Amino acid sequence: xxxxxxxxxxxxxxxxxxxxxxxxxxxxxxxxxxxxxxxxxxxxxxxxxxxxxxxxxxxxxxxxxxxxxxxxxxxxxxxxxxxxxxxxxxxxxxxxxxxxxxxxxxxxxxxxxxxxxxxxxxxxxxxxxxxxxxxxxxxxxxxxxxxxxxxxxxxxxxxxxxxxxxxxxxxxxxxxxxxxxxxxxxxxxxxxxxxxxxxxxxxxxxxxxxxxxxxxxxxxxxxxxxxxxxxxxxxxxxxxxxxxxxxxxxxxxxxxxxxxxxxxxxxxxxxxxxxxxxxxxxxxxxxxxxxxxxxxxxxxxxxxxxxxxxxxxxxxxxxxxxxxxxxxxxxxxxxxxxxxxxxxxxxxxxxxxxxxxxxxxxxxxxxxxxxxxxxxxxxxxxxxxxxxxxxxxxxxxxxxxxxxxxxxxxxxxxxxxxxxxxxxxxxxxxxxxxxxxxxxxx
Amino acid sequence: xxxxxxxxxxxxxxxxxxxxxxxxxxxxxxxxxxxxxxxxxxxxxxxxxxxxxxxxxxxxxxxxxxxxxxxxxxxxxxxxxxxxxxxxxxxxxxxxxxxxxxxxxxxxxxxxxxxxxxxxxxxxxxxxxxxxxxxxxxxxxxxxxxxxxxxxxxxxxxxxxxxxxxxxxxxxxxxxxxxxxxxxxxxxxxxxxxxxxxxxxxxxxxxxxxxxxxxxxxxxxxxxxxxxxxxxxxxxxxxxxxxxxxxxxxxxxxxxxxxxxxxxxxxxxxxxxxxxxxxxxxxxxxxxxxxxxxxxxxxxxxxxxxxxxxxxxxxxxxxxxxxxxxxxxxxxxxxxxxxxxxxxxxxxxxxxxxxxxxxxxxxxxxxxxxxxxxxxxxxxxxxxxxxxxxxxxxxxxxxxxxxxxxxxxxxxxxxxxxxxxxxxxxxxxxxxxxxxxxxxxx
Numbered sequence: 001x002x003x004x005x006x007x008x009x010x011x012x013x014x015x016x017x018x019x020x021x022x023x024x025x026x027x028x029x030x031x032x033x034x035x036x037x038x039x040x041x042x043x044x045x046x047x048x049x050x051x052x053x054x055x056x057x058x059x060x061x062x063x064x065x066x067x068x069x070x071x072x073x074x075x076x077x078x079x080x081x082x083x084x085x086x087x088x089x090x091x092x093x094x095x096x097x098x099x100x101x102x103x104x105x106x107x108x109x110x111x112x113x114x115x116x117x118x119x120x121x122x123x124x125x126x127x128x129x130x131x132x133x134x135x136x137x138x139x140x141x142x143x144x145x146x147x148x149x150x151x152x153x154x155x156x157x158x159x160x161x162x163x164x165x166x167x168x169x170x171x172x173x174x175x176x177x178x179x180x181x182x183x184x185x186x187x188x189x190x191x192x193x194x195x196x197x198x199x200x201x202x203x204x205x206x207x208x209x210x211x212x213x214x215x216x217x218x219x220x221x222x223x224x225x226x227x228x229x230x231x232x233x234x235x236x237x238x239x240x241x242x243x244x245x246x247x248x249x250x251x252x253x254x255x256x257x258x259x260x261x262x263x264x265x266x267x268x269x270x271x272x273x274x275x276x277x278x279x280x281x282x283x284x285x286x287x288x289x290x291x292x293x294x295x296x297x298x299x300x301x302x303x304x305x306x307x308x309x310x311x312x313x314x315x316x317x318x319x320x321x322x323x324x325x326x327x328x329x330x331x332x333x334x335x336x337x338x339x340x341x342x343x344x345x346x347x348x349x350x351x352x353x354x355x356x357x358x359x360x361x362x363x364x365x366x367x368x369x370x371x372x373x374x375x376x377x378x379x380x381x382x383x384x385x386x387x388x389x390x391x392x393x394x395x396x397x398x399x400x401x402x403x404x405x406x407x408x409x410x411x412x413x414x415x416x417x418x419x420x421x422x423x424x425x426x427x428x429x430x431x432x433x434x435x436x437x438x439x440x441x442x
Numbered sequence: 443x444x445x446x447x448x449x450x451x452x453x454x455x456x457x458x459x460x461x462x463x464x465x466x467x468x469x470x471x472x473x474x475x476x477x478x479x480x481x482x483x484x485x486x487x488x489x490x491x492x493x494x495x496x497x498x499x500x501x502x503x504x505x506x507x508x509x510x511x512x513x514x515x516x517x518x519x520x521x522x523x524x525x526x527x528x529x530x531x532x533x534x535x536x537x538x539x540x541x542x543x544x545x546x547x548x549x550x551x552x553x554x555x556x557x558x559x560x561x562x563x564x565x566x567x568x569x570x571x572x573x574x575x576x577x578x579x580x581x582x583x584x585x586x587x588x589x590x591x592x593x594x595x596x597x598x599x600x601x602x603x604x605x606x607x608x609x610x611x612x613x614x615x616x617x618x619x620x621x622x623x624x625x626x627x628x629x630x631x632x633x634x635x636x637x638x639x640x641x642x643x644x645x646x647x648x649x650x651x652x653x654x655x656x657x658x659x660x661x662x663x664x665x666x667x668x669x670x671x672x673x674x675x676x677x678x679x680x681x682x683x684x685x686x687x688x689x690x691x692x693x694x695x696x697x698x699x700x701x702x703x704x705x706x707x708x709x710x711x712x713x714x715x716x717x718x719x720x721x722x723x724x725x726x727x728x729x730x731x732x733x734x735x736x737x738x739x740x741x742x743x744x745x746x747x748x749x750x751x752x753x754x755x756x757x758x759x760x761x762x763x764x765x766x767x768x769x770x771x772x773x774x775x776x777x778x779x780x781x782x783x784x785x786x787x788x789x790x791x792x793x794x795x796x797x798x799x800x801x802x803x804x805x806x807x808x809x810x811x812x813x814x815x816x817x818x819x820x821x822x823x824x825x826x827x828x829x830x831x832x833x834x835x836x837x838x839x840x841x842x843x844x845x846x847x848x849x850x851x852x853x854x855x856x857x858x859x860x861x862x863x864x865x866x867x868x869x870x871x872x873x874x875x876x877x878x879x880x881x882x883x884x
Contacts, residue, residue, distance in 0.1 A: 161581065180623075200572070432638070
């Protein structure tokens with residue numbers, strides 16, 4: 001019976017206690033399967049570190065099996081406690097089979113420190129760099145983020161939806177879209193499920209979420225952008241303002257952080273990272289846009305930096321360090337963005353401001369959201385102010401024409417949130433197979 | 443405080459019991475919000491059926507509020523038990539506010555029977571047809587399918603992944619791909635996450651799943667095809683044959699059916715549908731391809747039908763009715779497909795057969811899967827037999843070169859499974875915003 005690396009110490013303890021055979025094979029014999037992570041030949045005794053989905057464990061052999069690193073093996077042996085072994089236990093191997101021999105010309109050192117390899121090389125050798133425990137940890141955390149996001153929203157009576165990523169035209173007005181040859185016409189990859197999630201709110205589902213890819217044909221290559229990313233989308237009906245959404249996101253992030261702490265302590269440790277606790281999230285301030293620009297400016301001046309006129313990436317970093325100092329939280333919300341900075345469908349607070357917000361976390365914007373215009377006539381009236389024509393928004397107008405409640409929502413960039421949890425500098429590292437202007441492989 | 447339609451009867455009972463005020467407003471007053479589903483003016487008294495995310499409830503008013511169907515309203519009133527009201531309770535309305543008035547020219551009758559509207563009209567008016575309780579039920583069930591799929595696999599130590607849908611080339615050899623203009627080059631929408639999920643198994647995650655869109659540029663328009671669908675993908679390492687995968691899928695489907703029965707009894711009732719129980723799933727037979735063709739042929743002959751040479755859609759229906767009659771289950775598995783019918787990377791059982799399978803459920807193929815070739819040299823050797831060149835598979839070869847365990851997986855078509863659970867004839871009805879050759883809107 002196969003056991004996992006993480007269970008070897010327990011198997012060794014059980015064996016010591018009851019000393020009984022498990023019925024099949026030699027007394028206390030167990031089987032493990034995995035990859036050859038490290039080989040150390042001490043002459044007379046050979047140590048192999050085996051890596052499986054659960055972690056690492058040391059194998060002890062009395063002769064050299066002539067293996068290559070990263071080969072897939074199956075071993076049978078006896079678990080034994082050993083204080084000097086990683087994890088406090090090891091396997092004394094009786095039999096070893098090589099299931100798949102790895103070629104000897106590994107282009108990437110899986111058992112090394114991935115921090116010493118440049119990003120491009122990590123991505124060029126993605127199949128191998130993902131074998132590094134520290135890199136795999138990123139995606140174990142990301143899986144928890146997605147699971148916790150979904151679980152929390154279900155607990156709040158949200159329904160998961162899956163909407164089309166092929167759209168005939170763009171809600172946002174057509175910029176930064178990838179074009180798809182769709183039979184005899186052109187369509188586009190969706191930048192966001194905005195229209196569809198609003199449609200589902202208006203359909204009476206009221207509260208919906210979606211986890212799906214989103215696409216931005218942005219040419220610039222920065223540590224904060226991906227051309228394809230996983231968007232964690234939320235939309236809900238019957239809200240009064242963006243403040244309802246900020247409260248929802250606080251609850252959501254609290255749950256995501258708690259689940260990450262509970263399930264991924266090993267992965268957090270590999271990155272020397274910690275998540276904010278519930279108190280820190282609840283103390284996170286909400287700052288109006290105008291005030292946020294002033295605060296960032298004052299912080300910049302203190303640091304001898306330049307003037308700040310907008311919530312630039314630099315301003316996001318200043319705001320998070322300010323919030324950490326003043327509120328004990330490097331999560332904060334900026335609301336009431338000016339109308340000129342927000343899409344036309346954003347609900348106005350007054351002539352110049354909107355019921356919209358961003359969430360900033362550890363120096364990076366991770367969320368944009370807001371209340372949307374739900375009134376048919378008000379929507380029609382605002383279009384010309386943004387240079388838009390009603391005939392390009394017939395779907396939207398149909399949505400609002402037949403009874404649409406006040407509503408709003410937001411989206412969390414999954415890779416951005418993952419990267420901020422672990423302290424990863426470039427968001428591409430938090431995407432399994434990132435796409436940028438030059439990279440579409442592997 | 444807002445309550446939901448489904449909670450009105452309980453609120454009425456509580457009020458009868460303790461007769462106390464809830465503190466705010468009139469004694470026992472509650473608030474409800476939702477859509478005007480139906481209006482019946484009896485002269486002197488007006489009945490409105492209100493629809494919210496939880497269901498329907500009757501409102502009683504003593505004068506006509508002059509509302510239109512589908513308008514969004516908020517009402518305050520007193521819950522009261524009434525055996526004649528749907529659900530056994532109603533709201534005696536004290537105050538009503540119209541939040542969003544619907545235009546009077548509804549192009550689709552939301553409170554009618556959607557079965558009386560043709561599919562094209564249902565899809566043309568998607569924002570409105572999704573308001574029909576019976577249609578919304580499809581997507582409540584679909585949400586359960588996705589949740590239960592993910593939960594079961596997590597319980598078996600699978601990790602959720604999100605992989606790129608933009609690929610430089612196709613694993614399957616290039617047919618039926620949608621082309622995307624990606625900056626200064628062409629890429630394609632992924633037909634499946636096949637290569638990526640195999641990469642993640644080989645990376646040491648061993649067991650992975652993904653829920654994501656998949657694309658097929660098939661021109662034909664049938665009740666069983668979508669050009670964009672939600673693929674429920676699974677891949678696992680260290681399997682012996684496709685039989686391990688069939689066992690996994692049986693456990694998975696059992697959990698999906700049990701969760702659907704538990705959470706969606708109201709939705710199943712609207713469709714007059716029931717899910718198979720655990721016994722039926724466990725009794726589902728596995729039939730070899732050659733035998734399955736013979737069985738389908740014999741069934742066809744009995745019905746006076748034509749000869750059967752392959753597992754055609756007609757043969758799928760014959761096999762499921764045979765399985766239901768002989769094994770009490772209209773789920774069955776067909777394995778050992780001939781090599782010529784399976785992709786080149788399918789693991790051979792012998793010279794002519796493969797370790798592959800399909801799952802058929804209620805007359806429709808819902809799953810294709812199998813063990814994959816994990817041996818580098820065997821993979822290289824098979825390429826020329828399929829007319830393929832090694833230089834087009836460098837990513838795949840890199841994956842196998844450095845230690846890849848025996849592995850395999852499968853994919854369940856989410857819309858197909860949903861449609862079979864509810865007895866929906868056309869798979870497009872089980873897609874929120876389906877895409878076919880002519881339809882990219884809404």
